Amino acid sequence: MKNEERHLKAVDRLTELAGDIYRQIDDRQIPKMSIPLRTKSNIRFDRRSGVWKYGRATGVRSAKKLTGAQMLLRTMYMLEFMEEMIRTNKSSTLREMYYISEGWEKAKFSAQDESNMLAEDLEIITTCMREDFKLRPEEDGARVIGDITIQETDRKGKRKKINCRDDVGDSGYGIPYNVEAEKIGFIDCDADFAVAIETGGMFDRLVENRFDEEYNAVLVHLKGQPARSTRRFIKRLNEEMKLPICVFVDGDPWSFRIHASLAYGAIKTAHLSEYLATPTAEYIGITASDILNYDLPTDKLNDRDIQALNAEKTDPRFSDQFWKHEIDLMLDIGKKAEQQALAKYGLDFATDTYLPEKLKELGIMK
């Protein structure tokens, strides 16, 4: 029932949007639409929630220019398509949505990025979520291993209790795209903290070394820049199970951004930060200081890395002392390191030495 309401609200909002465009044309105006700018200069720290959200600056999408006109037409097609899905109780993946546009002639998308972005624009304008529009992402297969019991409602409506350590194989529990309460409930948790890990290689190393059992941890594989469901899952672990979250990633500017989107909110989806970000998540490495302290094998920063680091210097999310220091240091030494560089000191170094040291430093482990 609650679900039904959300869809109805979405239809209302979408219709309002079309009505706004209709009215402008009827008033002999050039149709346009205002959208909060999705730029790093337009994100503001929200004290109440502790995450970064969009500020007040808006941009205008106007039919005066070809791109704007095209985007407005695409919007109309998309609205029509979404309303249709809600009415007929169907849903589509973002990729399917992109292919649907093949039949939209002038409004056809030239890349899936474009259709994904427009779907996000509509979320921002309508304050709905894409699931409300019946759009869903592809499964991205992020995995979880650890002593936590969840209850998942499967596609037949049957509820299943799953312990993410004992009831799953070595590849762990796969996080579905929908991790809301109607789909997943947290039943029980014996773990002390959760580690979010960027790479599959490091996730597997921790699993093989039984880090989860030995230290009573939940391991979550981020698979690069984490999907919304992964971020939402982590947030719920943190809020509902009171698990401290630590983020263990490579030591390069892109991994800094993985942490930022997980902990502070992503620039692209800052309208959902309150729902997706875990402000208390701690970055445990690799840091530029780690590279020096542990004398890790490194790669030279390339031009894109340096550009990214410099961009981060003006990114408000990285404006605290810790990040300022780490970013400057990395630029200074001109080096980056992978998580797996820790293997320099043996296969057990990460689990036996590095992580315990780091976790104790943060007070997560006693």
Added chain:
Amino acid sequence: MASIAHELAKKQKEISVSEFFEKNKHILGFDSLTRALITAVKESVDNSLDACEDAGILPDVLVRIDKESNNEYRVTVEDNGPGIVKKQVPNVFGRLLYGSRFHTRAQRRGQQGIGVSAVVMYGQITTGKPAKIKSKISDEDVAYECELVMDTKKNRAQAVRDDFVIWEKEHGTRFEVNLKGKYVQGKQSTFEYLKGVAIVNPHARITFTPPDGKAMVFERSTEEMPPPTREVKPHPEGVELGELLNMAKYTEAKKMTSFLNTEFSRISLRVAREILDKAEISYDQRPSRLNLDQAGGIIDAVKEVKIMSPETDCLSPIGEGLIRKSLKNVLGEARASFYAPPITREPKVFGGNPFVVEVGIVYGGQLSREDPVQIFRFANRVPLMYQQGACATTQGIENVDWRRYGLEQRGGKGIPYGPAIILVHVASTKIPFTSESKEAIANVPEIREEIELALKACARKLKTHLNKAEKKSKTRVKFEIVQEIIPMIAQKSAKIVGKPVPDIAGTITKIMNVVWVEDEVVHDKKRHHVSVKLYNYTPKTQKMHIHMILPYDKVDEKSLSLEPAEVRDGSKVTWNIKKIAPTDIFELAFDLKGVDKDEYDDNEVFVSGIDPASIIGADVLPGDWDLEHITITENGGAAGEASDNGEIDYDEGAEVIGDEE
């Protein structure tokens, strides 16, 4: 050059011709194996074309090259000309410096009788094999066939193994010669040469079979023969001393007055007497007694006496229409996007010789954008293949600042870069070549100036086209918005909210705020359908004048959608458009009948009586309303730009969003 030939004629008894030949291979065009083969083709094809034209026959020339052994080739050239009578065959093909055209002043391909006989001799010297000739005149039932052996000492050819044979051809001549040569492909090749021949001889069909046996045909693009070129007597201003003495020696005139009057053009008896007075020569002196001093006196006197300019109607330019047609015909595979209307200048005179310059430019399509432009040079309808740098045509091209006309050129000098072919044709009763090899036109100031003027005139048309194309592409974007996207947005939004489709007129005029002119010409069933559409995308009712340049006598009156207000000079047509309401489209349409397809393939549309800033798609009427002097009117880009109100464009932010790599 003529004087050198005379010298040569004088010395003929003293040195053997083959000796001369050996010494002068380079000027005769046999200095490399590659060039020898091209020269052989060139001389025989020139002969064939001249023969056909003299007889008023549309030339159908077959050229075949067969590889005999490593660097021995057989060149066969066959035409459908009038044929050569048996007695003349050895003279035409076997004697150096034979032929009437050497002494005449007319626009001819070969201006020197050295032509094809040099090929015969070269073939004999390099392979030891005689040339084969077969010829049939229409009066005879059979063809005469023979082999020619040159007696190089006597400058005479002997016909051996001659016979009469059956030949299915009604009339024509076939020439076959074996020679040492090298067949190549590329810029300087037989193929390129024949391609050039086809361009400047649109009335000729040329079939070429290279050594690989794959025949290709350059079809003729017109059935019309070029008007026959008239022989003219020499104009006194161009006569040199030796020539004058020679003429005086052989004239049939008995007195100096009648000699000057009959042997030269533009000398009346009165002018003759005036010249003789100035040179202090008696009217009645026998011309044969003219001495060197007296001849010099006449030449000096000619400079002081006012003499009418030479006749110019003896020239046969290809003509603007045919150059374009021919370029399209021969260069079709390059799919050029624009054939600039060619320029044929009015005839001018240098040193007593009339000449005319023609220029054509081909642009775009699959022509290379990175390379220098291709230059096609022609003199009296003969392609010039070598010594490009030394030629007045090339120097003329290098001297024009092509950056002003839309081509790249470093520092505004030199051969420009870009996807273009530039054709220059100089026709004259006497082409001043830099050397005997007749490959480069000498840098005569009068000719250079005409070349540059013609190049600039043609280049202006290219620039006008490029400007128009650029403006069109800019406008096309807005047109797409208002014609395709806005109607769809209106329709979709109406459907979603469940209301009738709103009127988009107001929105459209706000976006465009301009009158858009779109013209089109479609050729179908021997008619040109011309349409000029005026879209009033402004919030006001508009009126204006439309001006076009077209052959008004070819307009089908019944097809006219609006009577013109004025027709000037039979081609400058003006319409008054009294009222176009906002978002209305006014269409001006008519058909042209009986105009050649290629003669009218682009409309020239101008507007007046309206703010130039609110017009897109047509130029403002030039002040002088004169085709040759259309100035390029640069419109400000302000038209149709609505103010921005300082808004940030959501879709054009330069900042990359997202945390992804």
